[in-house]
Amino acid sequence: MKIHVTDFDGKEHTLEALEGWRVMEIIRDHGLPIKAECGGCLACATCHVYVAPEWQNKLVPPSLDETDMLDMAVDVKDNSRLSCQLIMNAELDGLRVTLAPAG
Amino acid sequence: METASTNYHKTDVAIIGAGPVGLFAVFELGLLDMKAHLIDILDKPGGQCAELYPEKPIYDIPAWPVISGHDLTEKLLEQIKPFHPHFHFGQMAESLEKTDDGWKLTTDTGTVIEAKVIVIAAGGGSFVPKKPAIANIDQYENISVFYAVRKMEQFRGKDIVIAGGGDSALDWTLNLQPLAKSLTLVHRRDDFRAAPDSVLKMRALAAEGAINLVIADIKGLKGDAPHLSGLQLHSREKGDFEIACNTLLPFYGLTMKLGPIANFGLNLHENLVPVDTEKFETSTTGIFAIGDINHYPGKLKLILSGFHESALMAQKAFNYVYPDKKLRFQYTTASSDLHKKLGV
Ligand SMILES: Cc1cc2nc3c(=O)[nH]c(=O)nc-3n(C[C@H](O)[C@H](O)[C@H](O)COP(=O)(O)OP(=O)(O)OC[C@H]3O[C@@H](n4cnc5c(N)ncnc54)[C@H](O)[C@@H]3O)c2cc1C
Ligand code: FES
Numbered sequence: 001m002k003i004h005v006t007d008f009d010g011k012e013h014t015l016e017a018l019e020g021w022r023v024m025e026i027i028r029d030h031g032l033p034i035k036a037e038c039g040g041c042l043a044c045a046t047c048h049v050y051v052a053p054e055w056q057n058k059l060v061p062p063s064l065d066e067t068d069m070l071d072m073a074v075d076v077k078d079n080s081r082l083s084c085q086l087i088m089n090a091e092l093d094g095l096r097v098t099l100a101p102a103g
Numbered sequence: 104m105e106t107a108s109t110n111y112h113k114t115d116v117a118i119i120g121a122g123p124v125g126l127f128a129v130f131e132l133g134l135l136d137m138k139a140h141l142i143d144i145l146d147k148p149g150g151q152c153a154e155l156y157p158e159k160p161i162y163d164i165p166a167w168p169v170i171s172g173h174d175l176t177e178k179l180l181e182q183i184k185p186f187h188p189h190f191h192f193g194q195m196a197e198s199l200e201k202t203d204d205g206w207k208l209t210t211d212t213g214t215v216i217e218a219k220v221i222v223i224a225a226g227g228g229s230f231v232p233k234k235p236a237i238a239n240i241d242q243y244e245n246i247s248v249f250y251a252v253r254k255m256e257q258f259r260g261k262d263i264v265i266a267g268g269g270d271s272a273l274d275w276t277l278n279l280q281p282l283a284k285s286l287t288l289v290h291r292r293d294d295f296r297a298a299p300d301s302v303l304k305m306r307a308l309a310a311e312g313a314i315n316l317v318i319a320d321i322k323g324l325k326g327d328a329p330h331l332s333g334l335q336l337h338s339r340e341k342g343d344f345e346i347a348c349n350t351l352l353p354f355y356g357l358t359m360k361l362g363p364i365a366n367f368g369l370n371l372h373e374n375l376v377p378v379d380t381e382k383f384e385t386s387t388t389g390i391f392a393i394g395d396i397n398h399y400p401g402k403l404k405l406i407l408s409g410f411h412e413s414a415l416m417a418q419k420a421f422n423y424v425y426p427d428k429k430l431r432f433q434y435t436t437a438s439s440d441l442h443k444k445l446g447v
Contacts, residue, residue, distance in 0.1 A: 029367045037227065037359055038155045044359055068296035071268040072356040075236040076291055076320070103233025 001088060004047075006098040007032055017088045023049070023097065024084035035102045042066065045073040046103070047060035047083045052096035059086060074103045110214050112189065114140045115424045117208045117218035119196040119364070122150020124394030124409030125224030126179040126188075131417035133186030133224075136439055137424050140189040140216050142196045142208070144229045144362075149176035151395075152406075154357065155232055165407060175406075178411035185446045187358065191216075195229060197363045205389065205423075220345075220420045222411070223369075223376060223385070223392040228359040230342070235266065235353050236320055239328060247331035248324075248351045258350060260284050263284045264323055264334060267354035273305055275352060278315055287315040287346060289336065324351070372398045382419035389423050391416045 001017040005027055015030045027034045035046035042065055046052075051059065058081050062070070066080040066085045070076050080100065086092070112423070116132050118125045121143035131138045147153055151200045152161075152172030160169045170178070194210035201207075205219035233249035234240060240248055252275055265272050268290040274297075280286050288305065295302045309316040319338035325345065326332030333347040361374045370377055370386040375398035378384060384391050393416050394409035402408070421430050435441050 030134070035358065037151075041156055041159060043155050044358070045356065067294075071296050072233070074233050074355050101236040103235070103355060 001090065001093045003027075003088070003092070003095045003097065005030075005032060005044075008099055008101075009042045011033075017093070017095075019088055019090070021088050022084050023086040023088060023092075023095065024082075026088065027083060027099070034083070034099060036084060041092040042069050042082065042084070045069050045071075045082060048073040048076075048102065049081055049097040050077060050100055051079045051081050052098075053079060055092075055095055055097075058091065073085065073100065075101050111217075112140055112215070113217045114138050114189070115140065115218060116140075116220045116222055116420060117216045118194075118222045118224055119208075120150060120226055120394070120396070121145070121148040121190060121192075122224060122226045122394060123152055123175060123179060124226070124413060125150070125222070126176070126183055126414035127410050128222055128393060128416065129183040129188045130179075131413045132420060133183065134435070134444060135223075135417050135421045135430065136263050136444070137220075137417070137420060139186070139222075140191065140218070142191045142194055142210055142214075142216070143194045144193065146193045146233065148180060148190065148192075149173070150226050151359075152176050161406070163405065163407065169335050185444065195363060199367045199390075206369060219389070219424045221390045222416060222420070223367075223390065223396055224394045225363060225364055225392075226359070226395040227365075228374070228396075229362040230357040231360050231362065232353075233355040233358045235321065235355060237324060240324060241327035242328035243324060243326075243331050247349060248353070250353060253351070255279065255282060258282055262348045263287070263350045263352060264289055264346070264348040265352045265354065266290070268292070268295045268297065269334040269354060269356060270297045270301065271354040271356075273301040275354065276305055276314060277301060279352075280308060285315070285348075285350065286313075287317055289317045289319055289321060289334070289346075291318070291320050293318045315346075316330040316387070319344075321353075335395070336366070369399070383416045383417065384419060391420065409428075 003015050003017045006012045017026050024036045037046045038044035115137040116139045118141045121141040122398045153176050154440045172315035193211045198213045206221050208216045264287045265276050266289045276288050319336035322337050323335035327345045333345050335342050336372045363423050376392035378392050378397045380399045395404045395410040
């Protein structure tokens, strides 16, 4: 399984993804600059990513808590998600996201 | 807890950061007769435990099978109480100068602390407000754009826009509305995560026309920097539009940034401070770094690592604070001298 992550310089990285891992963890453990300060507790909004349009509808919709926490992210767009809430599975193989500013 | 009030202080050790590790350092230093002042930009002790996960259970604090971030902080405060630490909250440790017998630390609010030893317990960095990704916003900061309210009076008679949907955004909307010439709350959706009571009050003000509520994204700033004259907004319904204002207060919560420690002249390794593993001293004699902020081979960012580092740091700090004294190793169980210090 792979995911494709575009960094702040516009460079795309293809990362090996593991079933059951949070997308945030995959990005972080490959050393890309994602802050994810709360480690996935839905308490920081610094794991903010933009999901490629073709993937938006394939994701489990955000929970109320995620939608609330997105209020604490900067530069939120329609395709904004908190990557600690996206759990990898076979259906997300090939997922494309772009890192969002952490503030 | 003693919150220091005057602006100049002399002490043995100045600790930057009042997270769990900075707090426990007070204990280890206190056992060896060293007094400490702590500085934290947050308005409360506990660092990440208090700011990011107060309610979450921690399971790997030795002898506490489970304890929340909040309770751990409370227990640490109880444990260090006998040593009367002085806290300087809401202040950024900003600059550090060498003196004849130690260091002079100055904060962004003008507090000066002279200490023989500096302990950097700055964790993941200082908690500072998130900045929205709006072009050129830094050019307007401190004149037209503010991320915190220090003095409310400053905003009297202003045309204010508050941005955000959390508790800070709503609280300041309610608090500044009576002072402002006009106040507009801009949020990206017509739903607010803030306390329901604040949301009700805000909606009432909006209904009676005392504030404007605008659901939109902020796209740009208008006016000759640093003087703001308005905002460019965008919403699905209205497309692009503008509103006039001379003050913008964005409230999107906090994030950790290394901050002024970067300018202390220390060696850095990817925003961390390298130390030795014998005494956790930095490349500069008399400056230690403990907890999440330090770096050494095998480092684990765990609270218990920081506690261990505190104990070893204190042994060496003793030599700087009491160059003529010999350090005696004692157990808290057995030493009547330590019992006296602990008040037991
Ligand atoms: C969600 C989450 C869960 C965690 N779970 C665990 C766990 O189960 N077990 C565990 O052991 N660890 C856990 N951790 C990690 C643990 O919280 C950290 O290791 C610990 O907080 C580090 O303590 P510290 O005192 O070094 O730094 P921090 O807690 O980061 O505190 C540093 C403080 O210094 C302040 N500061 C920094 N620079 C300045 C400056 N220039 N001026 C003024 N103030 C400044 C900051 O504002 C901050 O308050 C977890 C962390 C998170 C986020
Ligand atoms: S890591 Fe903090 S909200 Fe996702």
